[in-house]
Amino acid sequence: MLFSEIPEHNEFKNALIRHVALGRVGHAYLLVGPPGSANLTLAWAFATYLNCTFPIEGDACGNCSSCKSMAQWAHPDLQLLFPKKATGTQTEAEAQTIFKNYLRQHPFLTLEEWLAVLEQGSGQITKQDIHAITQRIAIQAFIGPYKIICIWLPECLNNAAANALLKTLEEPPARTVFLLVSCASEKIIPTIRSRSQQYYIPPFSKEAIEQLLRKQYTALDAHRYGAIAFLAEGDASKAFQLAEQAAPAHFDDFSSWMRHCYSGNFTKLIKQSESFHKLPIKEQKDFLRYALQLLRMTILGKCNPTVSDTTLADESTFSKNFGLHVTVSQLHLIIHLLNQAYAHLERYAHAKMMFANLSIQIATLLKAKQLSILGHALSKNK
Structure with missing residues (x-):
């Protein structure tokens, strides 16, 4: 990973480059950003630049043996720590291979995605992981000038691991750099934060x-x-x-679902619940995520009609038309129900029952709006 492959964040990139040029590389950097930000890729690019054999102006060369091995997370002077299953039959080497292979394909990996790969509800970094790292960094670097330890999501350190890491940060070995990549720095013990140079990495712009x-x-x-x-x-x-995601397929399913909810056609809603139940769990989650995004777009379209122009034609038409028949408050309530449904899927709820219940709740919510309109019209005619 090179700095040039990551859009934006030029001020932060330049600050890191100046640290190297002035010989003021810190022993620990804490890069904090929301899920899906550039915090991990920037740490990766910085690690590449630190040990590049022939750096160019403002970036690593990308061609030397050090850069090529960094691109594969295979550099002998780079150690990687990440949340793993609390128990399991995998060896450390197997876990590292799985994670690095996945990371190369998903450089903006989130904890939610990684836990789905693990098929685990939570992950942690243990004291044993920290001890293994401290043993490795005690020896001299193999190739580059720096030994680099990248800890992805240090908020997943258990208490024993956090205390073990703290001892290392208090007396870091020479020419050793810790890169802590976090999405929730408030969950990291204050003493670790205070011993790191902390930077906030904002979300990417739309461009x-x-x-x-x-x-x-x-x-x-x-x-x-x-x-x-x-x-x-x-x-x-x-x-x-x-x-x-197969957006057109999701759109067809979602638009018909909303029509059935609005008309109160419970026979068709139950059939849709059965179809939903037959989908793989990933597709069920994808559908709910798509529904959430389109409903948020509908809210934005009601507040600013030009917003819907950023969607495809069918989605834009649906968003405008659906927005005419629902209030912003109703849309917020439906979004709340969808978020609850997503959380139930995360806990392995029965998909058919969950979707049927969700459909009934939305249909009831929409029916209340229709009755309110009817009552208002009748009162005006009296």
Whole structure:
């Protein structure tokens, strides 16, 4: 990973480059950013630059053996820590291989995605992980000038691991750099935060997300780049998920679902619940995520009609028409119900029952609006 491959964040990149040029590289950096931000990729690019054999102005060369091994997370002077299963049959080498292979394909990886890969509700970094790292950094660097330890999500350190890491940070070995990549720095013990140079990495802009999408997904409809970038809200991981979703199929299912909810056609809603239950769990979650995004777009369209122009034609038409028949308060309530349903799926709820119950709740909510309109019309005619 090179700095040039990451859009924006130029001020932060330049600050890191100055640290190297002036010989003032810190022993610990804490890069804090929301899920889907550039915090991990910036740490990766900085690690590449630190040990590049032939750095160019403002970046690593990308061609030397050090850069090539960094691109694969395979550099002998780079150690990587990440949340793992609390118990399991995998060896450390197997866990590292799985994580690095996945990370190369998903550089904006989020904890939610990684836990789904693990098929685990939570993950942690243990004291044993920290001890293994401290043993490795006690020896001299193999190739580069720096030994680098990248800890992805230090908020997942258990108490024993956090205390063990603190001891190392208090007396760091020479020419050793810790890169702590966090999405929730408030969960990191204060003494670790105080011993690190902390930087906040903001979400990507809409333009940056479009740039990443155009590079990663060259076959997308030209209008779709802007629509996805708007919906992603600065989260590159979410943008990539939306790009991989079958949006037209989701749209057809969602629009028919809302029509059945609005008309109170419970026979068809029950049939849809059965169809939903047959989908793989990932597709069930994708559908709910898509529904949430389109409803948020409907709210924005009601507040600012030009917003809906960033979607595809069918989605834009639906958003405008649906927005005429519901209030912003109702949309917020439906979004709340969808978020609850998503949380139930995370806890392995029965999909058919969950979706049927959700449909009834939304239909009841929409029916209340219709009755209110009818009552208002009748009162005016009296």
